[in-house]
Amino acid sequence: MSYTCQNCGAAADDFSSLCNPTSEEFDAKFCGAPALQVCEEKLDNMKYSCDACGSVSAEATNLCNPSPIR
Numbered sequence: 001m002s003y004t005c006q007n008c009g010a011a012a013d014d015f016s017s018l019c020n021p022t023s024e025e026f027d028a029k030f031c032g033a034p035a036l037q038v039c040e041e042k043l044d045n046m047k048y049s050c051d052a053c054g055s056v057s058a059e060a061t062n063l064c065n066p067s068p069i070r
Contacts, residue, residue, distance in 0.1 A: 007037040009062030010045055018042070 004011050005018040015021040019039040038046065038056060046056040050063040060066040 005038075005042075005058075010042065010058035 002011060002013060003015045003018055003021040003023055006020040006022050010018055012018050012021075015023075019037070019042050043056075045058050047058055047069055048060045048063055048066040049056050049069050051065040051067050053064075055063060056069070057063050057066070060068075
Protein backbone atom coordinates (compact mmCIF):
# COMPACT_ATOMS: atom_id res chain seq x y z
CA MET A 1 0.00 0.00 0.00
CA SER A 2 1.22 3.49 -0.80
CA TYR A 3 0.80 6.49 1.50
CA THR A 4 0.82 10.23 0.84
CA CYS A 5 1.70 13.00 3.28
CA GLN A 6 -1.22 15.37 3.77
CA ASN A 7 1.18 18.24 4.57
CA CYS A 8 3.79 18.10 1.82
CA GLY A 9 2.68 15.55 -0.79
CA ALA A 10 5.59 13.16 -0.34
CA ALA A 11 4.80 9.52 -1.14
CA ALA A 12 6.12 6.40 0.59
CA ASP A 13 5.37 2.71 1.08
CA ASP A 14 5.96 3.04 4.84
CA PHE A 15 3.55 5.40 6.60
CA SER A 16 6.02 6.08 9.42
CA SER A 17 8.36 7.89 7.01
CA LEU A 18 5.79 10.67 6.38
CA CYS A 19 4.81 13.72 8.45
CA ASN A 20 1.04 13.27 8.22
CA PRO A 21 0.29 10.07 6.24
CA THR A 22 -2.93 8.94 4.63
CA SER A 23 -3.76 6.12 2.25
CA GLU A 24 -6.42 8.24 0.50
CA GLU A 25 -5.89 9.42 -3.07
CA PHE A 26 -5.34 13.17 -3.49
CA ASP A 27 -6.34 15.32 -6.43
CA ALA A 28 -5.62 18.61 -4.68
CA LYS A 29 -2.39 20.56 -4.77
CA PHE A 30 -0.40 21.08 -1.57
CA CYS A 31 -0.06 24.82 -2.00
CA GLY A 32 -0.91 26.83 1.06
CA ALA A 33 0.60 24.37 3.56
CA PRO A 34 3.55 26.17 5.18
CA ALA A 35 6.91 24.45 5.48
CA LEU A 36 6.48 24.64 9.26
CA GLN A 37 3.95 21.79 8.97
CA VAL A 38 6.60 19.47 7.53
CA CYS A 39 8.54 17.48 10.11
CA GLU A 40 12.08 18.81 10.47
CA GLU A 41 13.66 15.45 9.59
CA LYS A 42 11.61 15.36 6.36
CA LEU A 43 12.63 18.81 5.11
CA ASP A 44 15.70 17.34 3.41
CA ASN A 45 13.34 15.33 1.15
CA MET A 46 11.59 18.46 -0.11
CA LYS A 47 12.89 19.18 -3.60
CA TYR A 48 10.44 21.84 -4.84
CA SER A 49 8.91 25.06 -3.59
CA CYS A 50 5.91 26.92 -4.96
CA ASP A 51 6.79 30.33 -6.43
CA ALA A 52 3.24 31.51 -5.67
CA CYS A 53 2.96 30.71 -1.94
CA GLY A 54 6.24 29.20 -0.72
CA SER A 55 4.86 25.74 0.11
CA VAL A 56 7.29 22.84 -0.31
CA SER A 57 6.88 19.32 -1.67
CA ALA A 58 8.90 16.28 -2.60
CA GLU A 59 7.08 16.15 -5.96
CA ALA A 60 6.70 19.05 -8.43
CA THR A 61 3.23 17.84 -9.45
CA ASN A 62 1.91 18.67 -5.96
CA LEU A 63 2.50 22.42 -6.37
CA CYS A 64 0.84 25.04 -8.60
CA ASN A 65 4.03 26.85 -9.63
CA PRO A 66 6.97 24.58 -8.69
CA SER A 67 10.64 25.51 -8.78
CA PRO A 68 13.51 23.25 -7.74
CA ILE A 69 14.99 24.08 -4.35
CA ARG A 70 18.67 24.81 -4.79
